[in-house]
Amino acid sequence: MWFRRASTGRLAAVSAATGLVLALTAVAAAGPWESGRRTAERARAAALDRGPGRAPDAAHRLAPYVLEPLGAPAEEGQEAAGRSGGRRGAATIPVPTRQGLTDALGPLLEDPDLGPDSSAAVIDATTGDLLYGARESVRTTPASTVKIATAAAVLEVLGPQYRIPTTVVAGAKPGRIVLVGGGDPTLTARGGGDDESAPASLRTLARNTARALKGADAAGSGGNGGSGGAPKVTLAYDTSRFTGPSLHPIGVNDNIARVTALMADQGRVDPETTGHAPRVADPAASAARTFADLLREEGVEVDGEPRPGRAPVGGEGRLAEVRSQPLSTLVEHMLLHSDNDVAEALARHTALASGRPGSFEGAGDAVETALRGAGVDLDGAVIADGSGLDRADDVSAGFLASVLALAADPGRPGLRPVLTGLPVAGFSGTLRNRFGDDEEKAAGRASQAAGLVRAKTGTLTGVNTLAGTVVDADGRLLAFAFMTRGTTDPVGAQAALDRLASALANCGCRLAA
Numbered sequence: 001m002w003f004r005r006a007s008t009g010r011l012a013a014v015s016a017a018t019g020l021v022l023a024l025t026a027v028a029a030a031g032p033w034e035s036g037r038r039t040a041e042r043a044r045a046a047a048l049d050r051g052p053g054r055a056p057d058a059a060h061r062l063a064p065y066v067l068e069p070l071g072a073p074a075e076e077g078q079e080a081a082g083r084s085g086g087r088r089g090a091a092t093i094p095v096p097t098r099q100g101l102t103d104a105l106g107p108l109l110e111d112p113d114l115g116p117d118s119s120a121a122v123i124d125a126t127t128g129d130l131l132y133g134a135r136e137s138v139r140t141t142p143a144s145t146v147k148i149a150t151a152a153a154v155l156e157v158l159g160p161q162y163r164i165p166t167t168v169v170a171g172a173k174p175g176r177i178v179l180v181g182g183g184d185p186t187l188t189a190r191g192g193g194d195d196e197s198a199p200a201s202l203r204t205l206a207r208n209t210a211r212a213l214k215g216a217d218a219a220g221s222g223g224n225g226g227s228g229g230a231p232k233v234t235l236a237y238d239t240s241r242f243t244g245p246s247l248h249p250i251g252v253n254d255n256i257a258r259v260t261a262l263m264a265d266q267g268r269v270d271p272e273t274t275g276h277a278p279r280v281a282d283p284a285a286s287a288a289r290t291f292a293d294l295l296r297e298e299g300v301e302v303d304g305e306p307r308p309g310r311a312p313v314g315g316e317g318r319l320a321e322v323r324s325q326p327l328s329t330l331v332e333h334m335l336l337h338s339d340n341d342v343a344e345a346l347a348r349h350t351a352l353a354s355g356r357p358g359s360f361e362g363a364g365d366a367v368e369t370a371l372r373g374a375g376v377d378l379d380g381a382v383i384a385d386g387s388g389l390d391r392a393d394d395v396s397a398g399f400l401a402s403v404l405a406l407a408a409d410p411g412r413p414g415l416r417p418v419l420t421g422l423p424v425a426g427f428s429g430t431l432r433n434r435f436g437d438d439e440e441k442a443a444g445r446a447s448q449a450a451g452l453v454r455a456k457t458g459t460l461t462g463v464n465t466l467a468g469t470v471v472d473a474d475g476r477l478l479a480f481a482f483m484t485r486g487t488t489d490p491v492g493a494q495a496a497l498d499r500l501a502s503a504l505a506n507c508g509c510r511l512a513a
Contacts, residue, residue, distance in 0.1 A: 094474045095124055100509030101132035108500050109134055113492035115462070118484040121397040122504065125408045125469065125477040136398035137379055140485050143458030144338050145400055145467045146388035151331045151418045152403050153370035154346040157353040160328035160414045164349065166200055166262070168209045170317030171236060171309070177209070177319060178311045179237040179291055181262025181284060183358065184324040185345035186333075189264045189290050190271055200322040202264050202287065203294055208320035210298035232301040236309025237262055237288035242348055244359025250389050252279075256340040259348070260284045261358070264291075266341045275337075284308075332421030335456055336429035340387040347386025360385055374412070376402050388458055400467040400481035408469070408477065419454065422468050425501070426450030430457045435498045449502035455480075457494075462486055464493035470501055474508040 101122055109118055121136035123129065130136070164184040171178050189202040213231040241261035248256050257267030257279040265271035267283030280286045288306035295302050324330065327346070334342040347363035350370055356362035364383040372378055381399050384392035407418035423429030427450065434457075435449050455468025467481035482500050487493040 093126075093476050094508060094510050095127075095129075095476060096122075096131055096472060096474075096478070096507075096509035097511055098132055100507070100511035101504075103511060104503045104507050104509050105132060105134070105500060108496065108503060111496040111499070113487065113489055113496040114464075114484040115486035115488065115493065117486045118482070119397040120482050120500070121401040121480065123401045123405045123479045125405050125479045128405055130398070131478070133398065136401075137396050139380060139382075139394045139396045139399075140483050141391050141460065141463045142388055142393050142395045142400065142467075142483065143460045143463045143465050144340075144388040145456050145458035145465045145481070145483075146383065146393045146395065147334055147338065147343050147386070148400055148403050148418060148456050148467060149367055149371060149383060149395070150343050150347050150350070150386040151335060151421065152374070152407055152415055153367040154350045154353075155327060155331060155415050155417060156370045156374050156412075157350055157366070158327055160326060160331075160417055162327045163323035163325065164200075164330075164345075165321050165323050166202075166205060167321040168205060168212075168319045169311050170319060171234075172312045175232060176234045176236065177213075178309055179235065179262065179288055179306070180311045181237065181239050181241060181260065181287075183241050183261040183345050183349060183352075185263065185266060185339075185341045186324055186330065187262075187264050187287070187322075188271075189287075189294070196323070197325065200324050202291055202322075205320055205322045206291055206294035206300075207298055208322075210295060210300045212319040213300055230299050230301045232303060233295075234303050235288065235292050235295070235306040237284060237291075237306050238309060238311045239284045240310060241352065242358040244357060244361065248344070248385065248387075248389055249360070249392070253389075254278055256344065256387065256389060257283050259341075259344045259360075262287050263341075328417040331417040335418070335421035336423055338430050338457065340389060343387035344385065347383075371403065371406075374406060376406060389460075391460065391463075397467075397481040397483045400465075400483075401479045404467065404469060404479035404481070408479070419469060422454035422456055424451060425453035425455070425498075431455060434494065435502060449498075449505040452505040453501045455501060459490060459494075462488070464490060464497060466494075466497040466501060468501070470504045472504055472508055473506060474510070476508075478504055480504060 105120060109120060117140060119135035119138050119140065120133065121130065122132040124131050165182040166184050166187055167180045167182065169178050169180060184200055186199040187202055188199050191198060191201045191203065210231070213233065239261045242259060246258040246260050248259065254276050257263060260283050263283035264287040267279045267286065269278040269280055285306070292302040292306050330342055330346065333339060334346065347367055348358040351362035351366035352358045354366040354369060356366045363386055367383045367386070368378055368381065376399070379396055379399060381396065382392065382394040384390040404418065406412065407415040409415070423431035425431045425435045435453065453468060453470045455466050458465035463485050464487050465481070465483045469477060469479050471477055480501065482497050484493060484497070
């Protein structure tokens with residue numbers, strides 16, 4: 001594992017105050033459900049989730065080197081953390097002891113709602129030390145918490161500012177153009193603005209392509225059947241950036257479209273829907289047909305139906321291009337809303353950036369390699385997909401907590417969206433309605449954990465997981481992962497996991513070791 005059982009300080013702590021600010025700014029962003037198997041909250045999530053689209057301000061694009069911990073005043077004259085290489089006042093915050101954590105978490109792990117196969121890991125995000133473990137090295141099905149690994153890997157190899165292009169190029173034959181899918185899962189046909197902070201627009205791409213075609217005709221170099229009239233073209237579409245099977249191993253499922261380098265509005269039959277919704281059989285062909293229709297609206301005559309094809313080698317003859325939001329924004333959206341389509345695309349981009357095929361197999365290998373290169377001990381972990389829908393994923397609680405601790409490393413500021421994208425207990429995403437029922441919230445019994453726990457949820461039939469960060473009662477940032485398999489009551493299992501995370505938030509756990 002990346003964590004250390006005895007080591008010197010390395011990582012930075014995120015303050016409770018910062019966590020609460022981030023929580024409050026995320027209240028309006030409601031998320032859908034987990035990993036294709038949950039049934040609760042679907043209607044509410046579909047109504048609230050409007051997909052990626054918020055403008056990524058500088059803080060979200062690249063978080064500061066260090067977010068100052070709660071209750072740790074700087075020593076006089078000490079430089080800002082991240083610039084001086086240290087963290088202000090870190091030594092003043094008490095560290096939980098193993099015995100204290102055992103007393104707090106041990107009885108909760110015995111909850112029968114967690115089933116017969118549970119595990120846990122708690123890591124000090126300041127030092128990287130393993131503070132508590134219960135079968136922490138035993139691998140099990142992570143469900144959607146594997147998205148944490150996907151997020152860290154793609155940020156590690158491409159960086160938070162990378163944007164995914166979708167382009168239109170001139171074909172090898174006169175009058176032919178090719179729509180080239182770059183693998184942007186957030187490409188949309190619903191908007192048409194030029195705002196770079198918004199998702200890439202297929203409508204904008206059509207408008208700019210039409211302008212380029214008309215300009216070429218006006219210059220007499222188009223060969224597009226112009227002669228002063230509307231440009232006339234045939235349209236092909238290139239999906240070669242992604243390879244291998246496009247159908248996820250779970251088969252046809254409303255929680256994920258076929259994984260292809262070209263899609264619009266995540267291949268939904270009704271582009272206005274979100275979350276769990278029917279998908280078209282061929283997202284690439286559907287996106288190409290929509291693009292052809294948009295070209296016609298812009299005054300371009302498109303002859304016949306779009307057909308699969310390949311862009312000319314060399315990348316010359318580009319007519320237009322749009323780019324996705326930065327990876328930092330895509331990662332935050334993926335984690336907040338547990339977006340399977342975004343997850344699978346980002347895993348493939350990890351593969352492509354690493355020189356591997358953009359396939360399920362290539363993506364899994366690349367995610368593992370990227371994390372291993374970043375210093376995470378995989379301990380036999382298997383990453384079979386980017387979303388966690390595949391039950392072949394096999395990782396340990398220690399592995400997940402290690403990746404989260406790595407994301408807090410002041411030396412890796414590009415990984416910070418892994419933390420800032422996590423849902424906030426009681427406020428946002430898949431944790432919006434977790435951590436206590438309405439009666440408990442009304443009584444104030446869940447309020448001490450709300451805003452302090454940030455975590456990714458994972459749910460498949462019989463599998464419930466929770467992995468994230470929490471600021472404990474003394475202000476110490478802890479990375480944790482709780483995993484269970486063989487559960488029969490998903491609601492009860494989720495509540496039991498929430499109690500574990502709440503226990504971390506509400507105790508200093510400093511009993512004598």
